[in-house]
Amino acid sequence: MKNIDSYTHTRGESVYLDDIPLLAGTLFACCFDSPVANGIIENLDLSEAEQSEGVVKILTHQDITGENQIGGIIPDEPLFAEHHVHFCGMPIALVIAESDHLAKKAVKKIKATIKALPAITDPREAFARGELTLPPRSFVLGNTASAWKDCTHIFEGRADTNGQEHLYIETQGAYAIPAENGALRIYSSTQGPTAVQRTVSRVTGLPMHKVEIDVTRLGGGFGGKEDQANTWAALCALATHHLKRPVKYSLHRMEDMRMTGKRNPYSSDFKIGLDKDLKIIAYEATFYQNSGAAADLSPAILERTLFHCNNTYFIPNVKATAISCKTNLPPNTAFRGFGGPQGMFVIEASIVHAAEQLGIAPAVIQQKNLMQTGDEFPYGQKVVSEANECWEKAMHLYQNESLLNDIDVFNKSNTWSKKGLAMMPICFGISFTNTLMNQARALVHIYTDGSVAISTGAIEMGQGVNTKIAQVAAQIFSIPIGQVKLNTTNTYRIANTSPSAASATADLNGKATQIACNTLLDRLKNVAAELLHTVADEIELKEESIYIKWQKTDLTWKQLVLSAYNKRISLSEHAHYATPEIHFDKTKEKGHPFAYHVFGTAITTVTLDCLRGTYEVDAVRIVHDAGSSMNELIDRGQIEGGLVQGIGWMTLEEIVYDKDGKLRSNALSTYKVPDIYAVPKEISIDFLHTEKNNLAIFRSKAVGEPPLMYGIGTYFAIRDAIRQFNPKSNPAFDAPFTPEKVLLALYPDRAAELKN
Numbered sequence: 001m002k003n004i005d006s007y008t009h010t011r012g013e014s015v016y017l018d019d020i021p022l023l024a025g026t027l028f029a030c031c032f033d034s035p036v037a038n039g040i041i042e043n044l045d046l047s048e049a050e051q052s053e054g055v056v057k058i059l060t061h062q063d064i065t066g067e068n069q070i071g072g073i074i075p076d077e078p079l080f081a082e083h084h085v086h087f088c089g090m091p092i093a094l095v096i097a098e099s100d101h102l103a104k105k106a107v108k109k110i111k112a113t114i115k116a117l118p119a120i121t122d123p124r125e126a127f128a129r130g131e132l133t134l135p136p137r138s139f140v141l142g143n144t145a146s147a148w149k150d151c152t153h154i155f156e157g158r159a160d161t162n163g164q165e166h167l168y169i170e171t172q173g174a175y176a177i178p179a180e181n182g183a184l185r186i187y188s189s190t191q192g193p194t195a196v197q198r199t200v201s202r203v204t205g206l207p208m209h210k211v212e213i214d215v216t217r218l219g220g221g222f223g224g225k226e227d228q229a230n231t232w233a234a235l236c237a238l239a240t241h242h243l244k245r246p247v248k249y250s251l252h253r254m255e256d257m258r259m260t261g262k263r264n265p266y267s268s269d270f271k272i273g274l275d276k277d278l279k280i281i282a283y284e285a286t287f288y289q290n291s292g293a294a295a296d297l298s299p300a301i302l303e304r305t306l307f308h309c310n311n312t313y314f315i316p317n318v319k320a321t322a323i324s325c326k327t328n329l330p331p332n333t334a335f336r337g338f339g340g341p342q343g344m345f346v347i348e349a350s351i352v353h354a355a356e357q358l359g360i361a362p363a364v365i366q367q368k369n370l371m372q373t374g375d376e377f378p379y380g381q382k383v384v385s386e387a388n389e390c391w392e393k394a395m396h397l398y399q400n401e402s403l404l405n406d407i408d409v410f411n412k413s414n415t416w417s418k419k420g421l422a423m424m425p426i427c428f429g430i431s432f433t434n435t436l437m438n439q440a441r442a443l444v445h446i447y448t449d450g451s452v453a454i455s456t457g458a459i460e461m462g463q464g465v466n467t468k469i470a471q472v473a474a475q476i477f478s479i480p481i482g483q484v485k486l487n488t489t490n491t492y493r494i495a496n497t498s499p500s501a502a503s504a505t506a507d508l509n510g511k512a513t514q515i516a517c518n519t520l521l522d523r524l525k526n527v528a529a530e531l532l533h534t535v536a537d538e539i540e541l542k543e544e545s546i547y548i549k550w551q552k553t554d555l556t557w558k559q560l561v562l563s564a565y566n567k568r569i570s571l572s573e574h575a576h577y578a579t580p581e582i583h584f585d586k587t588k589e590k591g592h593p594f595a596y597h598v599f600g601t602a603i604t605t606v607t608l609d610c611l612r613g614t615y616e617v618d619a620v621r622i623v624h625d626a627g628s629s630m631n632e633l634i635d636r637g638q639i640e641g642g643l644v645q646g647i648g649w650m651t652l653e654e655i656v657y658d659k660d661g662k663l664r665s666n667a668l669s670t671y672k673v674p675d676i677y678a679v680p681k682e683i684s685i686d687f688l689h690t691e692k693n694n695l696a697i698f699r700s701k702a703v704g705e706p707p708l709m710y711g712i713g714t715y716f717a718i719r720d721a722i723r724q725f726n727p728k729s730n731p732a733f734d735a736p737f738t739p740e741k742v743l744l745a746l747y748p749d750r751a752a753e754l755k756n
């Protein structure tokens, strides 16, 4: 079953924001954004820009008709700077002009006098100055303070991870159109249509029912459009609200990179204690999160770091503290894994550090501590674990012993080239950690010709959710997938949506669709029973025919649908789903926040050029717990894409802000994303097929985010190869492991000399 979008994608016919035909009279917007990371606006001179060709209006905070506030979790983020700028890229004014080109030209004529103040870019420095977005939070299990005395080995260290650009192929943007009675219709490239609707309503002062958001699909979101699509929609909406003309803003790549937040960088301290059998007895970690200049989603991301601080290992005594530190960078935001990868990197670094000090393979510690069903997470939930199953299957399927042997032979016979290997087991909780967000609705119409149209809150961003939802309806009604159409995601059809995020979109919206379809099915079965003089329990629908007790009748799907209509039976249903069983008490930091967990294990092998510090990923071999996958082709795509995105984060992608808070890696020429050469030469994926009763749609476990964390294995495989060359090398745990850093790690003595 192919992705239902594959035909139009291949032909270039799929509709994205920039493909929407423009209405006559459409105007174009462009931001004047702060060139200073922290400062006071002393003067703003718009006069020359206002006289510039084609300029219709320039908006500032003074033109806001509602509230100058777009903060989602905490109201700490103005849409337009008023007197104070908090990051380079913060919107100060918006030029509206007759063309995109003229808007950009006019922006250059705006003159601002901004008194620069010292900028903070480092989370530990922000912490030292007391610049926090919220008070710190801690998850505690057992008692680490008393557990240290039971440990034979105790190790401490530090681990850092940098941010990551989302680099969705489609940049951020919105197109606002005036409607009757002051209402607005907005096309937005967003993962969260309701978040956009709420923000537009807040900024313009319009009630939410006058703000329609419509989304066909995104050219990628990866978390970057969960909250940060709001800004551009709010800007366009405000302009349309004033001018009563359509206004479009589609960001240039460099504007997007400069003005939007990224994955949160983290700097963390760890302390790990093991007993003589290498069981991890105690673990302490302190996470300093770089939130950027406003909270955005960082508090929720911080929480997921705590939820995933032990990755897939059972540790009886844990104390994890997370601190969201406010800096003068663009507000950082959701990115595939949502803080989980940042937490998991630190426990992996702790284990690798311990193993190196003990002179053993990290895999020995990893394997001994994998979670068993019934073990408890630091947040109180008991695990239903597939960790050992994935690990064992990976070891046997990919013949780990002989892989290690081959590497050993290679390393003994090569001086300037070394291979390394790392195991990366993962565990990821599925559900929004904010329990209330785990709800969704679906609207299903059956038309009188038997065709079906579905609306949900799900956003198609390339992950294949529309295909999975279409499969749900096609399977329940037993009709061909071509009979089912997914409508655009629209806040007038489906209200109060949660963003398409947390890998839970197919589960939540698929379940709502399932409920709606089953209700319609029951109604149709009653009609069929009446027509065929039997009882509804005897009726089955199969391949567009109606069966009585597996006996085919002459009644077809189309006839049945039409008969129901003729009998004045409703062929439409709106259904609601809320994940049962989940709960979490923030005052105690305990509960059962996740519907279930996804597991997997990756074996990564790399080859390192020890003269140049460059490396190639030879193979990533994965066993992934997909439950009973609904669509293995789509799931494979998600695993491959997530993996490569994770490898990029861990190796090549290096965000650089200078000390003044200016983004230096501000284009694709200075920011290196994985290309075809960075993709592992071999990616093997095997599914651990399970059919446990869980809360996933058709028992097919969510797949969107977890595979990104397989990429962490590449970091440690490179480290292993470095130590094969130079066993004394002990580089800092500081991702990404760019070739420059690898080269210095290969020759630490020379690196130290160079530093002096």
Ligand code: MTE
Pocket (backbone or CB within 6 Å): 219, 220, 221, 222, 223, 335, 336, 337, 461, 462, 463, 465, 500, 501, 502, 503, 504, 505, 506, 638, 641, 702, 703, 704, 705
């Ligand atoms: N895959 C593609 N092709 N494009 C995307 O933007 N986003 C990822 C993941 N896979 C993304 C993707 C992220 S961050 C999430 S949370 C999930 O998809 C969201 O979709 P799902 O809930 O349907 O898995």
Ligand code: HPA
Pocket (backbone or CB within 6 Å): 226, 297, 300, 304, 334, 338, 431, 432, 433, 434, 437, 501, 502, 503
């Ligand atoms: N995951 C992803 N996005 C989110 C979450 C989450 O747990 N909570 C709020 N937005």
Ligand code: MOS
Pocket (backbone or CB within 6 Å): 191, 221, 222, 223, 224, 226, 334, 335, 336, 337, 338, 500, 501, 502, 503, 705
């Ligand atoms: Mo994904 S980071 O939850 O959008």
